[in-house]
Amino acid sequence: SHIPVIFLTQKDERSDKLQGLELGADDYVMKPFDRRELMARIQTKLRVKSAEDNIRRRNQELNVMMEIGNLSTVHRPMNELLDAILEALVTGMGANAGYILNPDKPLYKAWPYSAHTVESGQANDLAIEMSKMNAPLIIADTHAGGHWLSKWNEKVHSAAAVSLSDWTGGLLGVILLTHESAGYFKPELATLIQSVANQIA
Numbered sequence: 001s002h003i004p005v006i007f008l009t010q011k012d013e014r015s016d017k018l019q020g021l022e023l024g025a026d027d028y029v030m031k032p033f034d035r036r037e038l039m040a041r042i043q044t045k046l047r048v049k050s051a052e053d054n055i056r057r058r059n060q061e062l063n064v065m066m067e068i069g070n071l072s073t074v075h076r077p078m079n080e081l082l083d084a085i086l087e088a089l090v091t092g093m094g095a096n097a098g099y100i101l102n103p104d105k106p107l108y109k110a111w112p113y114s115a116h117t118v119e120s121g122q123a124n125d126l127a128i129e130m131s132k133m134n135a136p137l138i139i140a141d142t143h144a145g146g147h148w149l150s151k152w153n154e155k156v157h158s159a160a161a162v163s164l165s166d167w168t169g170g171l172l173g174v175i176l177l178t179h180e181s182a183g184y185f186k187p188e189l190a191t192l193i194q195s196v197a198n199q200i201a
Contacts, residue, residue, distance in 0.1 A: 002053060004045035008033070061192045064092030068196055082200070086111045086175075089196055093189060095177040096155075100164070100200075102173035103127055116153045118176070126174055130163055136190035137161040141182040149178070160185035162194040164201045172201055 007020045007028040020028055026045050029038055067088045071081065082100055090098035090111050097116075100109040103124035110117070125148060130137050139159045142150035149156050156178045164173040175197050179185065 002049060004042070004049050006038075006041060006045065008038075057188075060092065064088060064192070065195065067092065068199060072199060082109050083111070085196075085200055089175070089193070090177065093177060093193070094179075094184075095160075096180050097178050099176040099178075100173055101126075101176065102164075102171070118152070122148060122152060123174065126161055126176065127163075127171060130161060130174065131171075136163075136194050138185050138187060138190050140185075143182070153178070155180050157182040158184045160190055160193055162190065162197045164197050166201060175200070 004027075005025045007025050008031060009016065009020070009028055010031045017028055026048075027041055029041060068085055071084050071088060074081075076084075086098050086100055086109050089095075098111050099118055101118050101123040102108070103120045108118070126137075137160070139145065139147055139149065139161075142156055142159060147159075149159055157180055159176060159178045161174055161176045163171060164175060166172055175193060177185065177193065
């Protein structure tokens with residue numbers, strides 16, 4: 001539904017044009033057609049679809065922020081709250097799995113619960129990697145770079161990680177999201193995940 005479809009047709013019958021549009025086409029071009037006109041129509045449709053995708057993604061982001069904000073207002077044990085927030089973040093971002101971890105403290109969560117365990121040494125490696133960047137970490141392809149995440153779980157092909165920091169800048173933990181497709185996490189998603197991390201912290 002996100003791919004623009006343009007029919008090329010020789011028929012000038014209104015019923016055929018309407019049928020094509022009702023089937024889901026975005027536009028039609030009559031033969032014979034000018035190549036430049038066809039390219040211009042394609043570019044126009046791609047711009048429209050791109051704008052629609054941006055709006056859809058922004059709505060998704062706002063929904064996640066609202067849901068997590070609502071969860072944060074409910075009085076419940078911290079353990080349950082972190083479980084609920086992590087589940088909302090993973091499902092809202094479309095990730096395959098998510099983790100809240102810390103190499104030095106017993107701050108560890110995974111969703112789904114059957115997700116692979118991240119060892120403290122691996123969590124520490126991730127924290128060091130992020131501290132060097134001083135920014136959210138986006139790994140487009142864990143297998144291409146030979147990242148430890150690909151060795152830890154061969155199904156993981158992309159990841160996003162952000163830090164949980166207290167008001168002094170001290171590290172409380174790391175949020176890690178993983179996906180089975182390479183290039184899934186975009187830089188703009190990292191900004192949203194960091195906003196969520198700030199709320200959790």
